[in-house]
Amino acid sequence: MKRRLWFTMAFAGLCLGASAAGDALRFNAENYTLKSLQMPDGEVVSYKAYEGIYYVKNVEDSTYQTLNLYVPFGVKDTDSVPILLRTYVGGYMASTAKTLSATDATGRALKEGYVVCIPGSRGANSVVKRNEEEVYTGIAPNGLLDLKAAVRYLHYNDEVMPGDANRIFTDGTSAGGAMSALLGATGNGKDYEPYLEKMGAAPARDEVFAAICYCPITDLEHADCEYEWLYSCTNDGIRGLDESQKAVSEELAALCPDYLRSLNLTTPSGEKLTADNYRNYLKNLLMASMQRALQEGAEIPDSIGVVFYQEKPDFMGAGPRRSRPSGERRFSEGLDAGWKRSPFVWPCRTSTSYGVAYRLCCRLESGPVSDLCGLGYSAENTSCL
Numbered sequence: 603m604k605r606r607l608w609f610t611m612a613f614a615g616l617c618l619g620a621s622a623a624g625d626a627l628r629f630n631a632e633n634y635t636l637k638s639l640q641m642p643d644g645e646v647v648s649y650k651a652y653e654g655i656y657y658v659k660n661v662e663d664s665t666y667q668t669l670n671l672y673v674p675f676g677v678k679d680t681d682s683v684p685i686l687l688r689t690y691v692g693g694y695m696a697s698t699a700k701t702l703s704a705t706d707a708t709g710r711a712l713k714e715g716y717v718v719c720i721p722g723s724r725g726a727n728s729v730v731k732r733n734e735e736e737v738y739t740g741i742a743p744n745g746l747l748d749l750k751a752a753v754r755y756l757h758y759n760d761e762v763m764p765g766d767a768n769r770i771f772t773d774g775t776s777a778g779g780a781m782s783a784l785l786g787a788t789g790n791g792k793d794y795e796p797y798l799e800k801m802g803a804a805p806a807r808d809e810v811f812a813a814i815c816y817c818p819i820t821d822l823e824h825a826d827c828e829y830e831w832l833y834s835c836t837n838d839g840i841r842g843l844d845e846s847q848k849a850v851s852e853e854l855a856a857l858c859p860d861y862l863r864s865l866n867l868t869t870p871s872g873e874k875l876t877a878d879n880y881r882n883y884l885k886n887l888l889m890a891s892m893q894r895a896l897q898e899g900a901e902i903p904d905s906i907g908v909v910f911y912q913e914k915p916d917f918m919g920a921g922p923r924r925s926r927p928s929g930e931r932r933f934s935e936g937l938d939a940g941w942k943r944s945p946f947v948w949p950c951r952t953s954t955s956y957g958v959a960y961r962l963c964c965r966l967e968s969g970p971v972s973d974l975c976g977l978g979y980s981a982e983n984t985s986c987l
Contacts, residue, residue, distance in 0.1 A: 626656070626659050627656075627657070627658075627659060627755060627758060627759075627802075627804045628759065628762075629652075629655075629755075629759035629762055629763040630652075631679060631762060631763060633652060634650040634651055634652045634673075635650070635651045635653070636648065636649075636650060636651075636675070637649055637650075637651045639702050639704055639709055639712065640704060641704050641709060641713055642704060642705065645713065647674065647709075647712055647713050648674075648675040649672050649673055649674050649675055649702075649712055650672070650673040650675060651670070651671075651672055651701075652670065652671040652672075652673070653668075653670045653671075653699070653701075654668050654670070654699070655668055655669050655670070655671065655755070656668055657669050657721065657748075657751050657752045657754070657755040657803070657804070658748075658751050658801045658802045658803050659801075659802025659803075660800070660801050660802035661802075662724075662730065662739050662801075663696075663724055663728055663730050663739045665696075665698065665722070665728070666696050666697065666698060666699075666722040666723055666724045666725075666728055666739075666748065667722060667723075667724070667748055667751075668698075668699045668721070668722050669699050669719055669720065669721035669722065669752050669755065670699045670700070670701060670719070670720045670721075671717065671718070671719050671763070672702055672708070672712055672717065672718040672719075672720075673717050673764045673765070674712055674713075674715050674716075674717070677715065677717065677764045677765075678764065679761075679762060679763055679764050681764060681765075682766040682769070683715055683716060683717055683764070683765055683766060683769075684716050684717070684765070684766060684769040684770075684771060684811075685716065685717045685718070685719055685756060685765040685766065685767065685769065685770045685771070686707065686708065686711040686716045686717070686718050686719070686771050686773060687719045687720075687721065687749075687752065687753065687756070687770055687771065687772045687773065687785075687810070688700075688706075688707060688708050688711075688718065688719070688720050688772075688773045688774070689720075689721065689723065689749060689772065689773070689774040689778045689781050689782065690720070690774075690778060691723060691725060691745065691774060691777050691778040691781050692775070692776055692777055692778060693725075693726070693776070693777050694725055694726050694745065694777045694780075695725040695726050695727045695728075695740075695777075696722075696723065696724050696725035696726070696727050696728035696740055696745075697722055697723055697725060697778075698722045699720050699721055699722035700720050700722075701720070702718060702720075707773055707814075708720065716765075717764050717765030719752065719756060719765075719770075721748065721749055721752035722748070723744075723745045723746075723748035723749050723752075723781075724739045724740035724744045724745055724748055725740040725745050726738075726740050727740065728740040743794070743797070745781065746781060746784050746785070746788070746794075747794060747797050747798060747801060747803075749772075749781055749785055750785065750788070750794060750798060750803070750808040751798060751801060751803035751804070751808075753770060753772075753785065753808040753809075753810060754798070754803050754804040754805075754806045754807070754808045755803075755804050755806075756770060757804070757806035757807045757808070758804035758805070758806035759804075768811065769811045770810040770811050770812075771810070771811060771812045771813075771814060772785045772786065772810050772812070772813045772814065773814040773816075774814070774815065774816065774818075775816040775817060776816070776817055776818070776819050777818075777819055778816075779815040779816045779817055779818030779819070780815070780818040780819050780820045782813045782814060782815045782818065783813055783815045783818045783820065785808075785810050785813055786810055786812070786813030786815075787813075789807070789808055789809030789810060790807055790808060790809050794808075824861055826854055827854045827855065827857040827858045827861060828858050828861070829854075830851045830852075830854040830855040830858070831854075831855040831858035831859075831877070832881070834851050834852065834855045837851055858877060859876070859877035862875065862876055862877050862880055863876055863877075867880075869883060
């Protein structure tokens with residue numbers, strides 16, 4: 603909580619006035635731009651945008667080692683409002699400091715009165731030039747160090763900037779979810795101190811109040827074998843692997859059945875999940891989730907590989923293919939009865955009620971859809987589920 607007496611504030615102001623010029627990490631409350639964000643419901647939220655702030659003194663990669671801070675208009679530096687720190691890291695790649703989005707958590711948090719911090723961070727693809735040579739800057743743990751330095755910046759300036767650094771919520775998805783988890787688990791970790799000091803991070807704490815971790819990918823070793831097991835059916839199509847790459851893919855995929863067996867996973871009904879039934883379990887789980895989302899009014903874009911039917915399609919029929927716009931992915935034989943968007947969608951030979959007919963990672967170019975539905979995947983059509 604931000605509790606301080608007026609004379610403490612006055613004294614701090616005098617001290618800051620004397621030292622701010624020499625403190626590269628001191629927050630400047632006057633350096634902002636007034637902006638507004640229109641939410642999906644039409645509401646317009648006004649805010650102050652503090653952008654392009656370096657959170658370390660010894661900047662190695664100016665493309666990524668900055669943060670953006672967004673403050674709802676009317677929030678004062680003394681107000682004890684939570685801070686949402688959103689990382690857009692994906693695939694352990696580098697991420698620039700993004701701006702607010704009306705359609706994700708950053709916009710919603712701003713609307714609810716949160717201060718929003720969006721830091722950039724180095725990653726597997728971040729490079730700088732030194733002596734005409736490209737040098738990778740995102741080698742682990744540099745991505746995490748950058749995010750920890752951003753958290754330190756917030757703590758370091760807690761007394762002079764809006765938001766309460768004692769209530770920082772980190773948020774990320776996939777590799778970003780893993781980073782969020784690591785921020786929550788490694789707060790004030792002594793192992794990172796030498797690295798942060800070398801970077802010129804603020805001399806402050808780097809703990810967070812809570813970590814929001816969507817599908818955090820942390821076990822990369824086993825993720826590799828699971829990925830190849832699930833998607834190796836695309837090696838000849840979408841992925842276009844050469845023979846040596848296919849050999850590596852097959853070698854990794856072969857490790858997955860034993861790994862799945864070691865987990866002792868079961869369905870809610872108690873059935874043991876193995877390599878023999880895990881694909882079908884995932885398919886049905888996703889179909890049920892999509893159906894529930896549709897019934898609740900969600901929009902599911904066609905781009906993720908979902909096709910909706912007004913009526914049950916004749917999967918076994920041999921009717922002519924429906925003509926589709928150039929560049930749009932298509933299904934194969936016997937689907938001329940549908941292609942109409944509706945609240946109901948039809949499952950592949952798995953139910954007598956409406957559900958979802960979809961492809962998780964495929965572009966069906968040939969081969970009957972019944973192969974997809976009955977066998978789990980078809981070598982002809984590069985589909986997995």
